[in-house]
Structure formats: structure tokens, C-alpha cells
Amino acid sequence: MDTLGVDGSVRVRARVEGVVQGVGFRPFVHALAGEYALAGLVGNDVHGVFLEVEGPSAAVTGFLGALRTKAPPLAEIERVTTSDITPTGVSGFVIVASESAGRRNTLVAADSATCADCLAELFDPADRRFGYPFVNCTNCGPRFTIVRDVPYDRPYTTMSGFPMCTACATEYHDPADRRFHAQPTCCPVCGPTLWLAGPDDSDIGGADPIATAASMLRAGRVLAVKGLGGYHLAAAAGNQAAVAALRSRKHRADKPFAVMVSDVDEARALCVVDDVAEPVLTGRRRPIVLLPRRPDAVLADAVAPGNRELGLMLPYTPPHHLLLRAVGGPIVLTSGNVSDEPIAFQDTDAADRLVGIADAFLRHDRAIHIRTDDSVVRPQRGRPALLRRSRGYVPEPLPLLAELRRPVLGCGAELKNTFCLAAGRHAFLSHHIGDLENAETLRSFTEGIEHFGRLFDIAPQVIAHDLHPEYLSTKYALERDLELVGVQHHHAHIASCLADNGCDETVIGVAFDGTGYGPDGTIWGGEFLVADTRSYRRAGHLTAVPMPGGVSAIRQPWRMAAAYTDAAGVDASGLDVFRRNESRWPTVVRLARSGLAVPRTSSAGRLFDAVAALVGLRDEINYEGQAAIELEQCADVGERGCYPVTISECGGVFQVAGTDLIAAVVADLAAGASVPVIAGRFHSGVAEAIVATCVRIAEATGVRTVALSGGVFQNLLLTSRVTEGLGRWGFRVLTHAAVPCNDGGISLGQVVVAGALDRVGELSTGPA
Numbered sequence: 001m002d003t004l005g006v007d008g009s010v011r012v013r014a015r016v017e018g019v020v021q022g023v024g025f026r027p028f029v030h031a032l033a034g035e036y037a038l039a040g041l042v043g044n045d046v047h048g049v050f051l052e053v054e055g056p057s058a059a060v061t062g063f064l065g066a067l068r069t070k071a072p073p074l075a076e077i078e079r080v081t082t083s084d085i086t087p088t089g090v091s092g093f094v095i096v097a098s099e100s101a102g103r104r105n106t107l108v109a110a111d112s113a114t115c116a117d118c119l120a121e122l123f124d125p126a127d128r129r130f131g132y133p134f135v136n137c138t139n140c141g142p143r144f145t146i147v148r149d150v151p152y153d154r155p156y157t158t159m160s161g162f163p164m165c166t167a168c169a170t171e172y173h174d175p176a177d178r179r180f181h182a183q184p185t186c187c188p189v190c191g192p193t194l195w196l197a198g199p200d201d202s203d204i205g206g207a208d209p210i211a212t213a214a215s216m217l218r219a220g221r222v223l224a225v226k227g228l229g230g231y232h233l234a235a236a237a238g239n240q241a242a243v244a245a246l247r248s249r250k251h252r253a254d255k256p257f258a259v260m261v262s263d264v265d266e267a268r269a270l271c272v273v274d275d276v277a278e279p280v281l282t283g284r285r286r287p288i289v290l291l292p293r294r295p296d297a298v299l300a301d302a303v304a305p306g307n308r309e310l311g312l313m314l315p316y317t318p319p320h321h322l323l324l325r326a327v328g329g330p331i332v333l334t335s336g337n338v339s340d341e342p343i344a345f346q347d348t349d350a351a352d353r354l355v356g357i358a359d360a361f362l363r364h365d366r367a368i369h370i371r372t373d374d375s376v377v378r379p380q381r382g383r384p385a386l387l388r389r390s391r392g393y394v395p396e397p398l399p400l401l402a403e404l405r406r407p408v409l410g411c412g413a414e415l416k417n418t419f420c421l422a423a424g425r426h427a428f429l430s431h432h433i434g435d436l437e438n439a440e441t442l443r444s445f446t447e448g449i450e451h452f453g454r455l456f457d458i459a460p461q462v463i464a465h466d467l468h469p470e471y472l473s474t475k476y477a478l479e480r481d482l483e484l485v486g487v488q489h490h491h492a493h494i495a496s497c498l499a500d501n502g503c504d505e506t507v508i509g510v511a512f513d514g515t516g517y518g519p520d521g522t523i524w525g526g527e528f529l530v531a532d533t534r535s536y537r538r539a540g541h542l543t544a545v546p547m548p549g550g551v552s553a554i555r556q557p558w559r560m561a562a563a564y565t566d567a568a569g570v571d572a573s574g575l576d577v578f579r580r581n582e583s584r585w586p587t588v589v590r591l592a593r594s595g596l597a598v599p600r601t602s603s604a605g606r607l608f609d610a611v612a613a614l615v616g617l618r619d620e621i622n623y624e625g626q627a628a629i630e631l632e633q634c635a636d637v638g639e640r641g642c643y644p645v646t647i648s649e650c651g652g653v654f655q656v657a658g659t660d661l662i663a664a665v666v667a668d669l670a671a672g673a674s675v676p677v678i679a680g681r682f683h684s685g686v687a688e689a690i691v692a693t694c695v696r697i698a699e700a701t702g703v704r705t706v707a708l709s710g711g712v713f714q715n716l717l718l719t720s721r722v723t724e725g726l727g728r729w730g731f732r733v734l735t736h737a738a739v740p741c742n743d744g745g746i747s748l749g750q751v752v753v754a755g756a757l758d759r760v761g762e763l764s765t766g767p768a
Contacts (some may be wrong), residue, residue, distance in 0.1 A: 011087040012052040018078035019107045021152035024138025027180035033093040036063045036116045045099035046152040090619035098151045113286040113316035115140035133319040138182040154183045158367040192366035214326030224358035229372030230345035231336030243302040244614040248359040253622040256304035258311040260333040262324040270297040276379040286316035287375035287394030308590040345371035397426040402740030409460035411473040413743040420747035436472040464750035468517035485754045485763045489516030491536040492749030493709035496718035500739040513710035515603030525603025533756040541652030542598040546592035557609035557627045563592040564610040637678030645689040687721035707734040711742035
């Protein structure tokens, strides 16, 4: 600060980068400047927040330090850069008009749950926003789902059609007010409206739509509720008939429903809420949190049939708070769609698709710009691990260890699709898109890429894609006239885990999932890789078995039971699964043996499926991973028995005999062992096989860090036993936290691999 004014004052120009728009940062700077008695200005532009402060040197220094330490709760400051400029002698501090010129690299905040101050107003009869369903301020409310463009100003949001009334405008322009420059601010006079509509769109809620909606829920009706990122379907969680009706209409036979509870005490009445889960439940992001269910939890059986866990979330919008208080108990709140479709977010689309499911629609007229599902978290290894990263987290960027040479788009996988746009050191992992199996989801994928590109001003020069030629995400990439890089599915899983842990070293990557295209023409999924961000070598895998019927073997796990028992050389004729499928079993075995149009797979997911069918849990599935999930759910966690597995070596690649596990399961069934005991021993057997294989790879390579990725590691029992076992051998173990271990993290891994290759000028990848 060498440039001094005539009175000894200094003036500093500063730039603040990160999530600093839409979070009350300019009002905060204005108030902070007043606290330090400084003159100057602050404004938004395409890079973030710019400001100038002038005053005594000590005051300016204190101000700059407080920028970070006292920042608003939703702000995420990445960098503050400063430079000295000549003092002007002008007094006063002002917020100046936003600037929209130049390349955009500002960051947009995620949607945030209603803050305590707004909740107090919502339930205060003396407040002018009492009971108003759209109360918000600079510290909470909609952000990503209403943003159409940047900089983050009201004209660039879906609030542009709601001009502020005199009272709101006064708050908006008052530096001392909590809503100073809060872009979505509104009230009952000038803001959006909530109403309850019948299937024919007639108003049936009258003056108090919340009270009518709550009455309908208590009476067993199913409602469609418009939220932040789309429509939900709601039913009283304690009403068996209502939840069963929702299942039937939604065509969702078994998959657990999420439950919204009013507060932590109500959550504790249903589940075990530990010190890891509570701050996630109550924090500003408000995901669905998977928690151990209490044996005495009072809920309809149809909420989560046969499941030892419940997915709980707390209210995160004013309508949720109002509705939960009026209902007086927990409600099921599940995505507003028919199974396998994307969530409905536009009013006309919701009316068309949900009319046969919902008895009424709780609607509002604030448009949702981009659909966004709820995020899902499962506490693991003493920290929250994201299984679905969406509302509340997106579009906040993920850091990259190394700067990208050129912008990259990762197109992701087919199931649980996300895309990832990245430039510099920022990776923008998208919201959950879903399974790319229909036109509506594909449109959501393509429109999402366009929106992110516009929002963050990223025009990719490199596109990374899966090797599977039939994935719609791959076809999308191949149709673009840009430089392409194909990234093997399981290498992407491991690269994603490395990025999630800020690790840039060679690791033993254990990638266990259901399906991934293998360069050798087989279906991979039980892989041990020696990998870094640039390359990989297949160091081991589950021994491949036939997959009779291809996709049919995924939908009908009994087919994998037939293939595995035949490959293991054990007699299946005495098993219940054989008797249930006796008329088709010999044909499937002959098909498996023929090798004609029968893919071979090393998939760990298919091994879990086979065991689930053998023990009688599931011959056919209704949703992805169901058989494996039910096998974990029924396992006796106290069982410490372990099935042995043979590990052999062929050409420097370790072969892990999953058939040994199958033979042991069949022997235990014949001996009368219970299903929970068998499931427990199987999990321990898989875990010990993983540990033993990693030990042998480490002995051959010297690598002592293991990265666990792939959807199978959503299995908490397996993951805990693997990490415990690896820990006993002194391995450093990397698991996912901020990025899903399932295919929702694939697009980030693709970006990481493509970026690493681009830095060395080698845009092709595959086995080393």
C-alpha cells in the first residue's frame, strides 16, 4: 500500500472469486466497509465480485482480512487478489451496477434451505410474510434452479416476471436490511402464488391451500407438490393404503421411498441419527440421508419394504415447513415421475405425466429453469458420502489438482448419468440426469450441457466419453465435431476417486460395479487396476463367466445363478431357485455353455445377483441393483465366518475365483445355514478376496494406496470390511465422499483422464 492520499489514506482494488454471487456478498461488503469506516464501491461482473476500498491503511488491512473470516454463510471464497491504486478522496460506499462484458468465470450458488431468520418470519403472525410460501433472503432460497444467465441479477432469473412492490424494493435497497440486494426477494403483494389444483386444474384449495393439501394427505390422498427443482409426489408416510396406492400408480414396486420429517427429533424417532448424520440433515443443503432404521419406527410397511435403512430429509422450502406442520407427521416425498422417467419440472408436463398418479397438485407460478432431483447421502467412514449429487450441491465446482490445457466435456455413462464441464481448475459436475434410456432424459442431458456452457462460459474443445459404442452419451460425443478421447469405464471410476481425494499418484484401483465395456470384448465389473490419471493396467479381475441372455441376465438374477453354479461345477437341482425356474434352467445353462451371442462378464454386481437368487431373495429385479441391495440388507453383520476364494495368476494378471463363493453358498444352503448367515459370510469372503488380491498386487508393484470405486462400494457392509482388512495390511485407502462412487461420478473421471492426456499431448487411452 505505497500509494497515499493527501490525508495519508490508501485505496485498494480487490477481486473476490468463488461462490460470491447470489449469497449476499455485496451487501456484506457494504456493511463491512461501514464497520471499518471505509469509502469505495462494490459490484458484480462475469468474474465474481469487484470492489475498491479507501481509508486508513490499518482499516483497509483489517477489512481485507475480514472478507474471508466474516463472509456470508453461503459464500465459498476461492481467491482474493488485490492491487494498490491512487486514492480518490471520494467519501461514501456504494453498490455499483453489474458488468456483463467479458468471458464469464463467476460461480453460481446452489439452492439453499430456508434459514432460521426466514423461518421466524414465516411463523410470526405479526410479520408481513407470515405464512408466505416464498419467503427468502440473501442467506437462503432458490439459486441454481432459477438462474437463467449471469451475472446473478433478478432480470436473469425466473423471478424477472415479479416486479418488487414498494416495501420489498425498500428492503432491497436498504444496506442495513437482510434482503439488501437479495435477488429473489418478494412478499404476498408482489411475489409468486401457491394454490391447490384438482386434476382438471380447477382451484380446490381456496384461501388456505396448505391446510386443504394437509387435510387431503391425512385422508390418504396422493399429492403432486412443486418444489425447487421439480415436482414431488407426497403421501402420509404412516398410511399404508396411501403409500401402497402411490407405489401402484407410480409403477414402483419395491424401491424405497424417501421420507420428509419436520425436525431432528422426528428423525430420531425413526432412525439412528449420529454426529455425522445430524449436521447433514440440518445443514443448508438438505439431502436425503440414508440412516439405520429403528426397530420400533412407526411407518407404513410400503415405505421401504424389507429395508433396514430409511432415506430421511428435513424441509428445505417454506411450503415444506408449512405442509409438515399442518400434516402433523412424516410424509413420503418422492420424485414426481413414473418409474424410469426424469422428474417433471414444468407445469404442463407435470399435468400430463402425473395426472394419473396425483389426486391434486400443490402448484406455484415461479418457473423452474432446470430440473434438479434431491441429493442422496450415506454416512460412511465417519463422513457423509454422496450417492447422488444434485440439489443443494450443484453447480458448486469441484477442484482439479492440475489446470486443464483446454476445456473438456465428460459425457458420463448410461445409467445414473451426469455430465461434467471443466475449464482451468474448476470441474462443474452436473446435477443427476438419470438413466439415458428415453428421449426426455436425453433432452435433459443435452439441454443441461448447453445451460452449463452458457452459465460458466465454457466451450469444450475436448470431449471425453465411455468406450461403450451404444451408450447415448457416447453417441452424443461422436456426433460433435471436436477432439475425442474414449475413457475406459473403470479407469474413469478410479480417476474420479483420485480427484475426489485430491490424489495424483499411482494406486491400486478396485472398481467393482455392474457393467462396464471392456477392451477385450467382455463385460468388466470386478476389476483391479494399477492406475493413475493418465493410464491403467488391468492387474486382476473376477474370473469371467457367461451372462446368458445379456441384458436379461441383469433383469433376471436367477440366470446368473444358473451360469455361476454351472461354471462352479455344482449341482443346482436341489436348490429352490432351480425349482422356481426349472422349465427354463436347462435352456439357460445350454445357452451359457454354447458361448453363442453370450457375453462373458467379470462383473461383481452379477456375482452379488447370483448369490441373491441362490438364497431366494430375488429372481427378478424391479430397479437397478435391487438384488445386491437386498443381499446387503439381510446380511448378519455380526457373522464373522468367511468363504475362502482361490486367487491364481495368469500372464501377470490375478484371477479371483468368484465360483468358489458360489460353491460355498450352495454347500451352506444344503447344510441348512440361514440366509443372513450366508449373506454375512459371502460379504466377508468378497472383502477378504479384495484385500488378498491387493496385497499380491502391492507385492508385485510396490503400490501401497488403494482406491475403491464403482457402485458395489455403495454397500456399506462390504466397504467397511474391505477398508478394515486393507488397514490391517497398512494400506492407505481412498473412498468417495464429495462425488458418487457409482456412475454419477464417471463424467468427472473422464474429464480428469482427458485433461491428463491433453497435458502431455496424447489424447488416446486404454490398457497400458
